[in-house]
Amino acid sequence: MWHFSLMLLYAAAAGVIFGVIGREGFRAQLTYGAKVFVEFIAVGMILAWLMYLIT
Amino acid sequence: MVADIQKLNDGTTERGWTALVLAWLVPGLGHFYLRQFKRGAVMGGVVWFLFMFGLAVGGHLYGLFDSSSGFLSYIFGFFDLGTGLLYFASRVLGVGSVEQAQSSMAEYGNVLLMLAGLLNYLLALDAFDLASGRK
Numbered sequence: 637m638w639h640f641s642l643m644l645l646y647a648a649a650a651g652v653i654f655g656v657i658g659r660e661g662f663r664a665q666l667t668y669g670a671k672v673f674v675e676f677i678a679v680g681m682i683l684a685w686l687m688y689l690i691t
Numbered sequence: 692m693v694a695d696i697q698k699l700n701d702g703t704t705e706r707g708w709t710a711l712v713l714a715w716l717v718p719g720l721g722h723f724y725l726r727q728f729k730r731g732a733v734m735g736g737v738v739w740f741l742f743m744f745g746l747a748v749g750g751h752l753y754g755l756f757d758s759s760s761g762f763l764s765y766i767f768g769f770f771d772l773g774t775g776l777l778y779f780a781s782r783v784l785g786v787g788s789v790e791q792a793q794s795s796m797a798e799y800g801n802v803l804l805m806l807a808g809l810l811n812y813l814l815a816l817d818a819f820d821l822a823s824g825r826k
Contacts, residue, residue: 638795638796638799642799642803645744645803646802646803646806649737649740649741649806649810650806650810652733652734652737653734653737653810653813653814656730656733656734657734657813657814657817660826
């Protein structure tokens with residue numbers, strides 16, 4: 637469970653920073669940050685499954 | 692493009708470099724210098740939290756001349772250096788300087804410390820862009 641929690645933390649941190657830097661205006665920043673957050677989680681899950689299947 | 696170059700050559704460049712260095716030295720300080728308090732507090736707070744949490748779970752800081760993990764150590768050291776004074780203060784105080792191999796969370800801590808550094812590099816560049824009028 638720690639693994640997934642830390643992945644969420646990682647994605648959340650990246651989402652906040654990229655959201656604030658990448659867009660102007662609170663709503664746009666929130667939307668973009670949420671998008672980045674979901675993308676990080678998705679890529680993490682895909683890589684995890686790929687590594688599982690490869691090994 | 693000519694206008695961009697001219698803009699870089701006027702007084703905003705000095706302000707930009709000051710903001711960049713301050714942001715690198717202390718996460719969030721560059722934005723405070725530019726009176727972007729909310730932006731600095733939010734982003735700086737994230738970097739500070741990642742750094743502290745990374746140390747708390749047993750992560751350790753790589754040095755620029757560290758070779759404990761081979762060539763990658765130099766790269767990890769560059770990443771860790773992104774947190775500026777936090778990195779130097781931790782090294783001086785001996786916090787996070789020893790690898791905690793016995794801790795199951797240590798590797799995650801290492802990654803969080805590197806992430807803090809990399810995100811702070813982004814903060815520094817953002818501060819420069821703000822001061823230079825690009826944003």
